[in-house]
């Protein structure tokens with residue numbers, strides 16, 4: 538079936554609407570970062586840069602590490618941007634832009650986020666590199682997509698619904714990391730459930746001047762336990778990445794540079810060093 542011109546927008550030069558990329562520009566391994574300035578911090582380790590492109594907050598560098606072709610792409614902040622990035626990345630590899638039809642043979646990308654995050658458990662200090670075993674979304678993105686949970690995801694979700702059931706206006710969603718990526722790139726890292734929040738301040742329990750509707754948000758999330766699983770950290774993209782990757786048939790892992798301890802009220806004074814360590818670790822393992 539032909540995808541309409543208003544559903545899938547292709548620019549006059551044949552590139553996709555927001556990412557400004559052509560089919561063929563995306564490597565099978567994609568690293569996503571939030572901050573556009575972090576794209577160069579990743580591609581500086583490439584042996585060869587094939588091209589640099591960008592539009593708005595979506596900066597892309599594709600190149601080679603040895604013989605391996607890698608794309609690094611910035612998503613900006615939030616799951617609203619993840620909706621754009623993941624649908625457009627998927628269309629670039631799985632839709633024929635000439636016929637506007639879904640290709641017969643689908644490509645499954647390996648997508649690794651290297652992001653920053655705040656820890657909510659006292660035993661997870663700043664400087665930790667953490668791989669998200671699950672993304673737990675507190676935003677609204679997955680109200681708009683059909684998602685099927687595995688048996689394990691459903692069991693965990695049942696406990697989450699009980700724990701967070703009193704938050705009447707929030708409809709949490711959960712997706713597990715790709716197991717292969719978690720056990721390879723994420724091996725030896727701290728693992729835990731990452732909460733993806735629809736904001737940085739009250740949605741992550743921060744108090745500056747406005748009054749928060751959810752009292753002791755950090756206490757609420759760090760007291761959750763279901764079998765071996767606990768919530769370890771807060772950021773703003775992982776749950777959307779895990780959920781849309783699964784819906785679209787891609788593999789995803791989120792690696793978090795822990796810059797803050799929300800229980801010790803500390804924020805790192807050397808965030809770039811921690812992010813650099815996360816980037817180097819991921820690049821060594823892809």
Ligand SMILES: O=P(O)(O)O[C@H]1O[C@H](CO)[C@@H](O)[C@H]1O
Nearest residue numbers: 571572614652653772773774
């Ligand atoms: O450093 P990045 O990858 O942007 O990730 C984190 O930092 C931003 C907030 O400061 C949010 O995007 C959050 O997810």
Ligand SMILES: O=c1cc[nH]c(=O)[nH]1
Nearest residue numbers: 653654655772773797
């Ligand atoms: O606490 C933090 C740190 C980085 N990014 C977030 O979203 N939260």
